[in-house]
Amino acid sequence: MALRFGIEEEYFVVDPVSRAVVPRAAAVVRRAGGTLGDRASTELIAFLAEAKTSPCDDLDKLTEQIHAMRAAMAAAAEAEGVRLAATGTPVLGELVPPPIAAGGRYADSLATYRALDDEQCIASCHVHVEMPDLDHAVRVSNHLRPWLPTLLALAANSPYWAGRDTGHVCWRVMAWARWPVAGPPPFFRSTAHYEELVAALLGCGALMDAGTIFWDVRPSSRFPTLEVRLGDVALTADEAALFAALVRGLAQTALGDVEAGRPAPDPAPELLRAAYWLAARYGLAGDGVDVCTGRPARFADLARAMMARAAPALRDNGDLARVRTGLRSLLTRGTGADRQRAAYRDRERLADVVDAALLRP
Numbered sequence: 001m002a003l004r005f006g007i008e009e010e011y012f013v014v015d016p017v018s019r020a021v022v023p024r025a026a027a028v029v030r031r032a033g034g035t036l037g038d039r040a041s042t043e044l045i046a047f048l049a050e051a052k053t054s055p056c057d058d059l060d061k062l063t064e065q066i067h068a069m070r071a072a073m074a075a076a077a078e079a080e081g082v083r084l085a086a087t088g089t090p091v092l093g094e095l096v097p098p099p100i101a102a103g104g105r106y107a108d109s110l111a112t113y114r115a116l117d118d119e120q121c122i123a124s125c126h127v128h129v130e131m132p133d134l135d136h137a138v139r140v141s142n143h144l145r146p147w148l149p150t151l152l153a154l155a156a157n158s159p160y161w162a163g164r165d166t167g168h169v170c171w172r173v174m175a176w177a178r179w180p181v182a183g184p185p186p187f188f189r190s191t192a193h194y195e196e197l198v199a200a201l202l203g204c205g206a207l208m209d210a211g212t213i214f215w216d217v218r219p220s221s222r223f224p225t226l227e228v229r230l231g232d233v234a235l236t237a238d239e240a241a242l243f244a245a246l247v248r249g250l251a252q253t254a255l256g257d258v259e260a261g262r263p264a265p266d267p268a269p270e271l272l273r274a275a276y277w278l279a280a281r282y283g284l285a286g287d288g289v290d291v292c293t294g295r296p297a298r299f300a301d302l303a304r305a306m307m308a309r310a311a312p313a314l315r316d317n318g319d320l321a322r323v324r325t326g327l328r329s330l331l332t333r334g335t336g337a338d339r340q341r342a343a344y345r346d347r348e349r350l351a352d353v354v355d356a357a358l359l360r361p
């Protein structure tokens with residue numbers, strides 16, 4: 001049976017003339033709420049607006065929701081005299097320190113994390129996949145760990161930061177890695193081990209609460225889901241849906257492994273860290289490492305292996321042909337990061353990069 005899934009996306013609010021980020025997210029969210037209700041929300045930084053889908057079990061329905069959600073957010077932004085850009089980092093603007101959105105939780109975050117919040121200008125895509133319970137979510141997390149660098153390379157869409165090319169295809173993950181609880185999750189020996197570790201992190205003050213567990217895969221603190229949160233916001237709605245379908249396929253495959261009692265691979269944290277950097281630096285077209293063997297491997301080949309791993313679940317869900325076609329397109333046309341750089345090369349104008357990432361009503 002297909003697992004229910006959904007996504008959350010963050011977008012940068014930009015000025016339509018300068019294309020620099022502007023702190024107008026609250027106004028956009030208020031207006032979008034007339035269509036999306038509480039599925040539109042603000043984020044920590046006043047440059048960022050967030051939207052989320054409802055849970056569904058069908059990729060066609062999810063794709064329709066993402067298109068409709070993006071159109072509603074774009075229309076709200078235009079009505080407020082601004083635009084929304086789907087980039088993992090802001091291409092233009094004065095960023096440090098950014099304006100913090102109103103709210104007690106955001107004030108508490110700033111008081112706790114200080115300069116980390118000052119440089120927290122990133123926009124991501126979070127995929128939620130329904131899980132039977134916490135025990136299954138923790139064990140599925142273990143099985144997903146080896147694929148995280150490859151998913152990161154596939155979703156890369158953040159080469160620019162405040163007017164410069166960072167030399168990375170995913171600068172967002174480099175900025176994110178400084179947080180005390182972030183990046184690939186540990187290998188959990190059991191659900192008790194997960195709960196003990198979270199309790200220790202809460203007890204020492206590294207976490208404000210369960211909502212600040214920022215591992216790239218985590219059991220959600222709000223929903224009965226496993227949340228995969230390592231991807232940049234996708235350049236297009238169809239690519240967001242592709243990413244979500246692939247994540248669901250991998251999670252469904254892992255759930256089968258858990259229920260069959262198959263052990264999860266446990267790659268060395270040092271290899272995972274190196275693979276993350278290689279993915280963020282070079283992306284889908286670059287060289288990486290197979291974290292299970294330690295041998296060099298191109299991310300394109302790892303992506304094909306990931307696709308093969310998820311193929312039976314994708315076929316069961318009716319998603320195989322679409323995901324296979326979408327992956328082939330990314331390998332041919334390039335990721336969002338590649339296409340951002342292509343937009344710049346035409347006239348060497350960063351404004352063109354922003355325009356290529358704008359959401360349309």
